[in-house]
Amino acid sequence: MNAPTRPIPTAADVDAAAERLKGVAVRTPLVYSPILSERTGGRIFIKPETLQRTGSFKxxxxxxxxxxxxxxxxxxxxxxxxxxxxxxxxxxxxxxxxxxxxxxxxxxxxxxxxxxxxxxxxxxxxxxxxxxxxxxxxxxxxxxxxxxxVPPYDDPDVIAGQGTVGREICEDLAALGLSLDVVAANASGGGLMAGISLAVRARFPDALPITAEPAAFDDHARSYKSGNRERNPAPSGSFCDALLAATPGEITFAVNKTLTGGAVSATDEEVARAVAYAFLELKLVVEPGGAVALAALLEGRIPAKDKTVAIVLSGGNVDPATFSACLSGI
Incomplete structure (x- = not known):
């Protein structure tokens, strides 16, 4: 595989992005979840980027x-x-x-x-x-x-901006006297995951960043395994519309293949249950593409027992019909 032709962002780039975003982006809270902690046996925190400007980390x-x-x-x-x-x-x-x-x-x-x-x-x-x-x-x-x-993910400055999600997670945990064991975030082209991995590994080198994808669009999982950027077989077919990139980005994969700790996936049915769970139990509105990491946690695919885990809810822009279908158990 050819090396990326554009610069690879660093943790210092994430820090610079944080300065540019100060007072402009919402510093979303890191929320401890007793109900998820009891369910998983871990110490679970939620990062609700659903509360960000325009309803997502983007x-x-x-x-x-x-x-x-x-x-x-x-x-x-x-x-x-x-x-x-x-x-x-x-x-x-x-x-x-x-x-x-x-x-x-x-x-x-x-x-x-x-x-x-x-x-x-x-x-x-x-x-x-x-x-x-x-x-x-x-x-x-x-x-x-x-x-x-302005690319949606495969750009050093875009990746650095998304990385401020991870930077804030680390800062808030440190303020509580805690270290981070696992952080899971949803992935389409991988920009959020790359940025988070850069920020998190700079502060907690032993932390495990985990990529979460729709089951039929697990190009990151297959790419991590093969060492090359694999493609999804179809351009559509999941209601996780925010996560349907054809393949990991060139720059994002260069970061993620080194810094992430693997990938998990969830089916549309499992994601629908997670959307409903977020509403009924966490009191948060999350779109399907923003709930895959939560779905994987609920299905037991993310190591959580006796660990401090951060789950990123990456977006909340769900149309009423889809949201209603999720709440109806579809």
Whole structure:
């Protein structure tokens, strides 16, 4: 496998991102969960990025990249491709910075995510997830307008911004006099996992970062095993719409294959139960793509007994019909 052609971010980059995000991003709480701790035999903490600006962790990386665009280049704006959470994160960041934004979104993205992206002032361009190449469409728009493309995950600044999730987890545990044994986060292209791994391993070298994926889209698990970036067999087929990247990113995999401690997965049925559990027991609204790590914990796939574990709930942008179906036991 070829080495990445772009810089690999470091823990110092995550620290720099934290300074840029101070007072802009929400410092989401790290919440101890007695009910999950009793169920698993561990000390379980929840990091609810559902409470972040735009309802997911994606704002962190999008803003950290966008704020570094020189003012002389901002008038042309930014372009991204996303199924919804990066779309909203970048749209919000662009709005704060006074830049136009164009987002390439699949036609089957949840209406809630499309509508909120538009409400933040972004222009939305639709595409067919099965037959069209979203990155090619975004690249063409960027070239035509002179705009800057902001990838959803495979970018050093985006990864560093997402890593502030892990940095905050470590800081909050240290303030309690605790160390971290396991941290689990959901993965699509792997940007959140890479950023968290950088931050966590710098502070707790023995901690185990674990990647969580939908069962039919376990490209990270297969890639960790083979040592190469494996692809998913299909572009769609799970209601975890936020986690359907075709393959791990080039940069994200370079980080994750070294720093993570493996991968777990959960079926759509298990994820639906986790969404319902989060609502009924944790009193949190979580979208399917934000609940896979929680689902894996509930199914006993994440080592938790006698350990301090942090579970990242990465997003809460779920449309009412899907949420209702989860609560109905589907």
């Amino acid at each position: 704002f962190r990386g999008a803003y950290n990249r966008a704020v570094q665009i020189p003012e002389s280049q901002r008038a042309a704006g930014v372009v991204a491709c996303s199924s919804g959470n990066h779309a909203q994160g970048l749209a919000a960041a662009a709005k704060l910075l006074g830049m136009p934004a164009v987002i390439v979104m699949p036609h089957d993205a949840p209406a809630l995510k499309r509508d909120r992206t538009k409400a933040l002032g972004a222009e939305v361009v639709g595409y067919d997830r099965v037959t069209e190449d979203r990155e090619a469409i975004a690249a063409a728009i960027a070239a035509e307008r002179g705009a800057i493309f």
